[in-house]
Amino acid sequence: MEIEEQAALTSGADFWHTEAVADVPAIMVTDGPHGVRKQLEGEGHGLLDSEPATCFPPAVALGSTWDPQLAKRVGAALAEECLAMDVAVLLGPGINLKRTPLGGRNFEYLSEDPILSGVLATEWVAGLQGGGVGASLKHFAINSQETDRMRVSADVDERTLRELYLRAFQRVVQVARPWTVMCSYNRINGTYASQHHWLLTEVLRDEWGYEGLVVSDWGAVVDRVEAVRAGLDLTMPGPDAAGDKALAAAVRDGALPAAALSTAAGRVESLVHKALDAARPGATYDADAHHALAREVASRAVVLLKNEGDLLPLAAGTPSIAVLGEQARTPRYQGGGSSLINPTRLDSALDAITALAGGRVDFAPGYDDVEAAVALARAASVAIVFAGSEGETEGSDRTSLDLPAAHLALIERVAAANPRTVVVLSNGAVVRTAPWDAAVPALVEGWLLGQAGGAALADVLFGVVNPSGRLAETIPLRLADHPSHLDFPGEQGHVRYGEGVHVGYRGFDAREQDVAYPFGFGLSYTTFAYSGLAVSTLDGGLEVRVTVANTGARDGREVVQVYTSLGASRVRRAPRELKAFASVPLAAGASTEVVLRVEAGDLAYWDVELGRWVVEAGEYTVAVGSSSRDLRATATVTVAGDDERRELTAESTLAEWFADPRGAAALTETFAAVAAAGGGAMAASAADPEMFALMANMPLDRIAAFAGDAFGPEAMAALLKAAN
Numbered sequence: 001m002e003i004e005e006q007a008a009l010t011s012g013a014d015f016w017h018t019e020a021v022a023d024v025p026a027i028m029v030t031d032g033p034h035g036v037r038k039q040l041e042g043e044g045h046g047l048l049d050s051e052p053a054t055c056f057p058p059a060v061a062l063g064s065t066w067d068p069q070l071a072k073r074v075g076a077a078l079a080e081e082c083l084a085m086d087v088a089v090l091l092g093p094g095i096n097l098k099r100t101p102l103g104g105r106n107f108e109y110l111s112e113d114p115i116l117s118g119v120l121a122t123e124w125v126a127g128l129q130g131g132g133v134g135a136s137l138k139h140f141a142i143n144s145q146e147t148d149r150m151r152v153s154a155d156v157d158e159r160t161l162r163e164l165y166l167r168a169f170q171r172v173v174q175v176a177r178p179w180t181v182m183c184s185y186n187r188i189n190g191t192y193a194s195q196h197h198w199l200l201t202e203v204l205r206d207e208w209g210y211e212g213l214v215v216s217d218w219g220a221v222v223d224r225v226e227a228v229r230a231g232l233d234l235t236m237p238g239p240d241a242a243g244d245k246a247l248a249a250a251v252r253d254g255a256l257p258a259a260a261l262s263t264a265a266g267r268v269e270s271l272v273h274k275a276l277d278a279a280r281p282g283a284t285y286d287a288d289a290h291h292a293l294a295r296e297v298a299s300r301a302v303v304l305l306k307n308e309g310d311l312l313p314l315a316a317g318t319p320s321i322a323v324l325g326e327q328a329r330t331p332r333y334q335g336g337g338s339s340l341i342n343p344t345r346l347d348s349a350l351d352a353i354t355a356l357a358g359g360r361v362d363f364a365p366g367y368d369d370v371e372a373a374v375a376l377a378r379a380a381s382v383a384i385v386f387a388g389s390e391g392e393t394e395g396s397d398r399t400s401l402d403l404p405a406a407h408l409a410l411i412e413r414v415a416a417a418n419p420r421t422v423v424v425l426s427n428g429a430v431v432r433t434a435p436w437d438a439a440v441p442a443l444v445e446g447w448l449l450g451q452a453g454g455a456a457l458a459d460v461l462f463g464v465v466n467p468s469g470r471l472a473e474t475i476p477l478r479l480a481d482h483p484s485h486l487d488f489p490g491e492q493g494h495v496r497y498g499e500g501v502h503v504g505y506r507g508f509d510a511r512e513q514d515v516a517y518p519f520g521f522g523l524s525y526t527t528f529a530y531s532g533l534a535v536s537t538l539d540g541g542l543e544v545r546v547t548v549a550n551t552g553a554r555d556g557r558e559v560v561q562v563y564t565s566l567g568a569s570r571v572r573r574a575p576r577e578l579k580a581f582a583s584v585p586l587a588a589g590a591s592t593e594v595v596l597r598v599e600a601g602d603l604a605y606w607d608v609e610l611g612r613w614v615v616e617a618g619e620y621t622v623a624v625g626s627s628s629r630d631l632r633a634t635a636t637v638t639v640a641g642d643d644e645r646r647e648l649t650a651e652s653t654l655a656e657w658f659a660d661p662r663g664a665a666a667l668t669e670t671f672a673a674v675a676a677a678g679g680g681a682m683a684a685s686a687a688d689p690e691m692f693a694l695m696a697n698m699p700l701d702r703i704a705a706f707a708g709d710a711f712g713p714e715a716m717a718a719l720l721k722a723a724n
Contacts (some may be wrong), residue, residue, distance in 0.1 A: 003258070007247040008460035010228065010684055011239025015039070015218075018268060019238060027275045029136070029215075029236075033092020033108065033124075034074075034334070034450060035341030036081045039558050048340050053081055054290040054342035056333055057450040059094060060428050061301035063110035063120060063472035064447065064522075066559045067583040071120045072127035077293055080130025080285040086569035089134040089180055091338075095121045095168045096184075098429070098473050099144040099503055100484040104397040105664035107120030107335040107428030107448050111472035112504030112519065113578050115602060123393060125176035134271065137172055138232030139217055141165055141199060142497075143184035146397045147489035150219070150683055153187035156497035159190075159233065159571075160615075162606035166203070173208050179271060180213045184234060185220045194221045200231035218338075225250045233264040234271075234622025287344050291452055298456030300557075303469035304523040305433070311420060313463025313525055314382060320360040322376040323350050324414060325386030325407070326367060333453045334487045343451035349386065349424070352458030363591035367406040374417045383418040384461070385411050388426030388446070397489060401432040401479050408436060415439040422500040424457060430475045433516050445469070455703035463525060468557035468583070470522040470627070473714075474505045477516050483507025505628050506574030516532065520561050520578070520627035528550030530632035535622045537639060540615060542599030546624050546633060548584055549591035557585045560594050563628060564603065565621045571605055576628060579603070618642025641646045648723045650701035654692070657700060657723075666722040667700075674711050 001009075005021045013019040013026055016039060020026040033540040036053040039045070056062075056074050065071070082090050094108040095117045103109070110117040125135040142154040142165050156165065172178060183193040183200065193199060194216050201353040202209045215234040221227045224235060224243035235243060250256035296382070304312070314321070328350040334341060362380065366373040377383035387407035392398065411676045415421045415436075422442040425431060426449075437443050444467075446457050459465040475484050483506075487498040502510050505519035532547040544562050563576040603620075604613040619638050625631035648656065648663045657663040695703060704711040 001235050001265065002247045003251050003261065004244070006261050007244040007523055009265045009268045010233060010247065010261070011224070011235045011240040011243055014239065015237040018234065018272060024269050025276070027088040027272050028086060029089040029091060030087050031338045032078065032090040033094055034062070034339060035343075036078065036085055036087060036090065037341055038085045038087060046332035047317070050340075050342045051085060052342050052344045053450040054155075054287065054294055055334055055343040056294045057109045057298045057301050057453065057530045058428065058448050059110045060107040060341070061298060061447040061449050062124075063116065064303055064469040065111075065297065065300045065583070066470050066472070066581055067300065068123040070300060072123040073293060074297060075124040075127025075283070076131050077290050079133040080283070081290070083131070083283040084285045085281045086279070086281075087133065088279070089136055089271075090128060091122045091136045091138065093124050093135065093183065093600065094138050095172065096139055096141075096143045097165055097168070097503060099474065099497070100397075100488045101145060101401055101430045101476070101479070101482060103429065104146040104392055105335070106390050106473075108339055108394075113472070115578050116166055116472060116581065118171035118358040120633045121168060121172050122176045125172055125178050129176070129179065132280065134275060136174070136180040136182045137169060137178040138182035138214060139184035140169055140181050140204070141184060141193060142173075142188055143186055145489050145495065146395055148493070150185040151187070151493060153190050153494045154497060155189055155494050157500060157608075159606045159608050160497060160500045160721060161500055170208055173204065173210050173647075178212060180215050181210065182215050182217055183220055187290045190221070190402035192222055194232050195223060195226040195230045197230040205231065205571065222524070225256055226654045228260050228264050229256055234268040258314050259469055284337075291345060294450050295452035295456050295459070298453045299459045299465040300459065301447060301449060301469045302460045302467050303445040303447075303471055303521075304460070304467040305429070305445050305517055305521070306437060306441065306443035309421065311442040312444075312461060313355075314461055316356060316462060316600065317358040317391060318381050320362065320380045320382075321357055321564070322373070322383045322418070323353055323361060323382035323386070324366040324373040325410060326365040326379060327388055327426050328353075328384070328386040328424075329363065329365070331454050331590050332388055332390075332448060333450055334448050335394070335428045336393040338395070341451075345566065346451050347454035349457045352455040353384070353461065354587075356458050356462045356464070366410045367404075368411055368417050370413050373410060374413045377414040377577050378417040379499065381420065383414050383421045385414050385421060385423045386426065387411055387423060387430060389431055390393065392428035392448075398429065401430065401476070403431055406680065409437055411440065421462070424461075426453075430473055430477065433475060434477045437516070445471075463554075466525045466554055467522065467554045468524060468559065470520050470559045471517055472519070474508055474515050474519045475517040476502065477514060481508070481513055501572065502574060506577065509575045509628065518629040520559070521630070522559070522627075524552075524556045524558070526550055526554040526556035526558070528554075528558045528586070528626065530624060532593070533624060533633040533635050535635045535637045537637060537662075538597070539639075540577075541603060542598040542620075542622065542637060544580065544596045544598065544622060545593055545626065546592055548586065548592050550586035555585070555587045557583060558626065559583050560596065561625060562598060563623045563625075563631065564598050566616060566618050567621070568618060570617060571607075571616075573605070576623065578628070587664055604642075607644065611642065614644045615639065615641045616644065650704075650720065650721065651699045653697050653699055654703060655696040660723070664724045666719055668724060669722075670715060670719045674707050674715070
């Protein structure tokens, strides 16, 4: 293939197709991730006009299911719809961490924890690609805000970057092997993601072994030559004749190695052939079955936050129900931007409640006519208020966690009029529930639930489905409590990730901060008990066994969560970190032993000094429970860990020398020799507890200076040789 042809192959033909070059045909890619957004062609259609497709629950809801197999089923269904629409690559999943609850695109992301996000996304990708459609893992990396997203530099230390923001990507890349990875818009520590050689080549390919294609987010490439040099293969959208020309010229004049361009073009060609091999011309899908799956996922995503007096589930035949709030009739079921799906159908909660109630159901839009809503509430057996956010969207972040004023007023007035008030929330990211939730006996977090969300909410309200959703992000009492609050959204082109490793629940727990509802929390219409916790080491990791019993009268599902902690760590850690989880269905009165595996790599921290992952030796506390703050059983286990000895240098402190067995022995011998040579005062000082406390953090070469010629360069060199 000629140089100009290679260059053309590395940019798109248009918004959604790769370029057809020589004998390499074009393929179509399109937006996801919770549906197939295939843009309508022809005159008169806008950029967001698309063919009908199933709008599955967005990631904010899918994440709350804590169920990897459910995510895999969604991925498989999406593959069927892609093949039916001749789409080769679906642009998802989005797995950026929810660093701040204000993130405008949080509804497209799974959680605030890298293990939870990574496990769910791995299965989603497996389902999609198992069906013959490529995934595009995005946005690589640290695209955790919309404010100034195309320019801002996310400034983050390497340990935080590795352990929190890259960890989920690493899992998906190494386990599920996505066909493509999409680079983000933003800069990372000053360098655009599209031009970040360390990120796209050294980490992604050299360390993680990635063999697929790296595609840009749409419009993320600033310099085609530098992007290809860094390891980016495909620039979208196209055409980009000027960039193609610049690439060819750079190769011809030696500014860009020819191998860099030919490698990028080769990866595009490989992707095309992989897609063509999987294509199924004339494929169809079962829209009814996919709608049923969307309803199942939505019902599993609902989180019951409060249920005083067992107000829920509502009994069929409840004499009268007042349904209040326009969102019951006109559902909020997805966010705005590139993921906007044209649904095949749309269920409303009002219709579904009316169908299940068996008694009288009255409705008032509420927000602009509170008096009418209050009158209905006062006369009803139960009042259900639908409230929520109004505008999460790609492109802009939120400025507040508060519900709209009209929604708050409706909740407060209705709760005062009827003591049996249920509030159902619809929102793409957490909203502030304090202080108004104190006045309502039942609170249901309904997220954005996709096209079948209305029916799913009714299923939960009436007990057709026992709620099993769990929070994938902490709900704070107020925005100012959040770990990210003082470092968001940044200024003058930079956002400092000042909370470090204490993202989300890790930060709340580290500060012992009260929250409204903790990470992992969610109620059920039944109860569960834990017993028989046993923890053992296995292949450098852990095997956790615990018996879980359904002690209530209803069938249900418990989400068993495993958290680990290491108190005497050599690095700063959160009090507890999620390491494994399982969604466990249990019939009423039944029990089962749940076995969970914590891989050695998931116990590891990134050692900046050694430049590698390290499992720290020590006694770990392992806790299991139903949220990060509802830990039902704990055990301890000793982990042998990795060899993490650091080479001692003249710059190592006295404390570091004595903490190392070989170093301590060699230094003790050297001090004895120094004392014999006339440097006794220095050696004696090191042996005195008070003086040692003074000298402990001094580098050894500074201490040696006090001994003069008695501890000269030759003695230091001999000491270093003996210690290392």
